[in-house]
Amino acid sequence: MRLRNLFITATLTMIPSSVLAGGDVLNRGDTAWMIVSTALVMIMTPAGLALFYGGLSRYKNLLNTFAMTLVAYCLASVIWMMWGYTMAFGPDNFGIIGGLDHLFLNGIGVESLSGTIPTYIFVLFQMTFAGITVALVLGSIVDRMKFSSWIVFTVLWVTFVYTPIAHWVWGGGWMAKMGALDFAGGTVVHINAGVAGLVLALVVGKRIGYGKEAMFPSSVTLTALGASLLWFGWFGFNAGSQLAADGVAASAFLVTNTSAAMAALAWMFAEWTFVKKPTVLGLASGIVAGLVAITPAAGFVNLPASMIIGLVAGVLGYYSVAVLKKKLGYDDSLDAFGIHGICGIWGALATGIFANPAITAGARGLIYGNPKQLLIQIISILATAGFTAIATLAVVYVTKLITAGLRVDAENEIEGLDSSLHGERAFEIG
Secondary structure (H helix, E strand, O other), X not given: OHHHHHHHHHHHHHOOHHHHOOOOOOOHHHHHHHHHHXXXXXXXXXXXXXXXXXXXXXXXHXXXXXXXXXXXXXXXXXXXXXXXXXXXXXXXXXXXXXXXXXXXXXXXXOOOEEOOEEHHHHHHHHHHHHHHHHHHHHHHOOOOEOHHHHHHHHHHHHHHHHHHHHXXXXXXXXXXXXXXXXXXXXXXXXXXXXXXXHHHHHHHOOOOOOOOOOOOOOOHHHHHHHHHHHHHHXXXXXXXXXXXXXXXXXXXXXXXXXXXXXXXXXHHHHHHHHHOOOOHHHHHHHHHHHHHHHOOOOOOOOHHHHHHHHHHHHHHHHHHHHHHHHHHOOOOOOOHHHHHHHHHHHHHHHHHHHOOOOOOOOOOOHHHOOHHHHHHHHHHHHHHHHHHHHHHHHHHHHHHHHHOOOEOOHHHHHHOHHHHOOOOOOOOOO
């Protein structure tokens, strides 16, 4: 007993007093987990999304889709370090935008902490979200937008559309103060990207031959592989958003996987019922729909709720892609709005319904006696969609002025952008 007491005393003397007092100090476990989570989210864009979107595009535009995905991620990475981070997470200005105190990460050093992790890791983690969000927009306009216009659009959109919404929700802005719940990006990422994609698609116009000729994906195999990589990376996306290696992160991991699986099955059976064939493309799309829907709810809901969220997402995603798009007649090439916009809206609403205080204290949804939370979620959805639509439209028209139009000419579109723009081919044919 005496030896044990001596050991405990000696151990306590080696622990910093700030830990014993409960102060914020570096936690090596949290830091290691967030480094891994950041790497997981990073792989989602230049690998997962590029393969998913590339396989969905036509063979003559596969490399162009890869190029536009990669350049979006590269641009967002640089913009975030120069001014994006401070606009999103700098000192709050009237609940609207962050201050410019941290331009080029000014004032942040190797000893700086955000909670229990180095601020540099937090900056990088949030950077990956900015990168994938603007890349998701691309899905609406593949096959027909100028590469130069996409570059200008990306710079303007990340700066003037993404960063304000990120600040509203995660940077201490007005939505956060209102009590809106968005664990990992239902409003900030998916509704934002989906609505922006729809606006951009409507302005750019339909592809030549849309609705009159078949437009087959170049490789369902690549799309399925991309969906699998997205699924893998999404564990960092959702579980990492807890910013700690703890039970809530574990719960977020669990419900993320369950929702994705449930949505994939729901999409498959819906497709099997109506078109009599369970396609691999449907399974891959269902996985993404379930991942999108659980994203805002991941740290707030339990297992049964995640199954409901995934089930509805699979059916809703299938309906949006197979029925709604045809009825409304818009050309959202790779269904960015149908999957990310629609399922993101469902996920944000579901968070207001199923948020469980037993998972995260203070997060209480409709079925746990707090109907006000659902109203707050509706306000956050409408505000995000409205701001994104108006701000994206402004960015689109500024881009048109700078680049003398958004769309490639008809000859290049018919030839394919891999050859006419990049001078390359994804496949050797013949």
